[in-house]
Amino acid sequence: MITLFGNNEPPPSLLERLKKSVGKTRSEIAARVEGIFAGDRRLDAEQLRRLENALLAADVGVRTTKEMLEVVRQAADQEPLHDTGHLRAALKRQLLGILSAVPAKSNGASADVRPRVIFVVGVNGTGKTTTIGKLAHRLHEGGSTVMLCAGDTFRAAAIEQLAVWAGRTGSELIKQKPGADPAAVVYDGLAAAPARDVDVVIVDTAGRLHTKSNLMQELEKMKRTAAKLVPGAPHDVLLVLDATTGQNGLSQAREFTATAGVTGIVLTKLDGTARGGIVIPIVRELGLPVSFVGTGETVDDLVPFDAQTFVNSLFD
């Protein structure tokens, strides 16, 4: 039984970790929002302006920021004697509402499908291969056997990189030569999975810009190959998104969802100072859940996304 995306609360230690990493450098947004909430002043234009800038500085984007502010403004109109606590709560509720409107998908696949096939996709350099290492570790800890499939046959030394992660996490590795057809690697992996008796197959893919149609078609082909060997595969398609990404993230999510059928997002590099606010419009528009967040470069630095923690970490 593989509980990859279950709703189970992360253990407190993970919560603490996330909080610590997200709050490591006091975010602009936290500082600014607290500035706004300090004192019991009326909600004036200047306050709204600062609130707006705070959200914008977190990459939430113009449109979503505008719409969220509109709700806060309305709430303020209804309660002329609002205090800072009210405003803070209203804003948090809104963010939370957006982020938790989407249930953590178990992606239509029953939890005991075997092998469970996971594709990891995204633009160049977002942290796909590292996330695969972390995910394999996590699954391994949960008692699953894992196979990694070296579907990035394009980037120099991508196969070697994945091989290191396979070694570190005690996973099986299926690879071909550089330049090989990635779909053929998927074929090899899934054909070998039953004999090697693995529970989960994770397919690494080459980083690709979502605007390159030929490369996006290559992903489709990999998916078709997977479905031929394992009905319903891939069961999960994780889009790895770098938390430093700006408004282009929405375009990435749209295109990868359209061609690769993304089922969840992994938000990486949250250990930096970027807040990853772009996931808010993404979740809102595309209804994709954020499945995990990456908070560093070691096997332990992957935690399930928790909306409450994410939102709190912006304000606390």
Next chain:
Amino acid sequence: MFENLTEKFQRVFKNLRGQGKLTEEHLDAALGGIREALLDGDVNVDVADELLARIRAKALGSEVLLQLSPDQQVLKIVRDELLELLGKHAKPVFAARPPSVWLIVGLQGSGKTTTTGKLGKWLTQGHRPLVVSTDVYRPAAREQLAQVAKAVGVSCWPGAGTDKPLEIAKGAIREAKLSASDVILVDTAGRLHIDDELMAELGNLKRELQPSEILFIADAMVGQDAVHSAGDFHRRLGLTGVILTKLDGDARGGAALSIGRVTGAPVKFVGVGEKYDALEAFYPERIVSRVLGMGDMLTLIERAEQAIDQKKAAELERKLRHSEFTLADFGDQLKQVRKMGPLEQVLGMLPKVGPFANLPRDAQVDESRLKHVEAIINSMTAAEREDHDLIDGKRRKRIARGSGTSVQEVNQVLKQYMQMRKMMKQYGALAAQGRLRGLNKVRGALQQMRQGEEATEE
């Protein structure tokens, strides 16, 4: 789809147009639109607000109020302010006494190693580069650079036997002296600007290696956080230049402005593809033109000039005028266009105005279909290519077989050719009437800007 910066500016300025005088109210409406455009384009909010304040003050206080139309006025000020942030076009710097050391730094995943390979390839024209990776942390990072170096035909110092970045780099310098290499590209591990230990490691490399360039590699897709990461790298290292990568996507690249603001370092190159020759010089004028709605005409025209055989172009012009545009010419045209680079990229560089306004930019151009078209034309006889009327049903079947396509596809190509021929006829008529002055104007402007660029390069 989001409107892009270019479209938004155009809409804003369209509203300003036709108004005799610029009032404060008009100005603020325009600035509001520009603010949104800048933010949608990932310019940092503080940078944008600072910029807008300056633009506002200048627009209100300027004497040119009477001489230019309102939109021209604002456009000029906006353009000048954006240019100011991006700095002057600057060439890479070499040490007075070789070997020069260039330190390649940046966040994780920004494209350092690929860019190191591209720079190595670029340097082979006139230099003897040596590359070395000091990334002892990421799995297979050193192996990656070794493979990249091999692919571009540049020497790589493996630094075997040690995993201390400084020792590895010093080994490379000794090797450079022995092998008479004159530029050493030192690739470094990606790191967070708030990672004190790793930032100190870079400081140490800088102190010991005395690099003539410290190049910050920045992903064009980066958002608001660019001011923090670039700012911290700059404070700790004193960046000498920036390379903006992954500009071949649809990111608007406003980070370039944010980074310019916090570092003052010029963008020295831009990365526009995964191939190792996809590295271009950065011209602030061009990016600003693109932002302001003129499209990246300069780059496009420059490329077209490189790709298009001048003699053939002249011949084509003659044919256009006499409506002798044949299938053979059609095939030639396709080849020329393909030489200019990926079509999507070419389309992206066209301004979204005038004749180009309605081009389907989101539509993905399928390069493989172009190949089919070429195959179909190649399967025709010379006589058929000169006179399309010859191509009857039987010949169509033969051509389809020869090109490995279907009769439908052959029909489609013939239809496209006929359409293009019709267009060309109209174009020819226009040209004959001397109505192409607009095009000549663009050419004139291009020449002027070129001269300007050359002057700043001195």
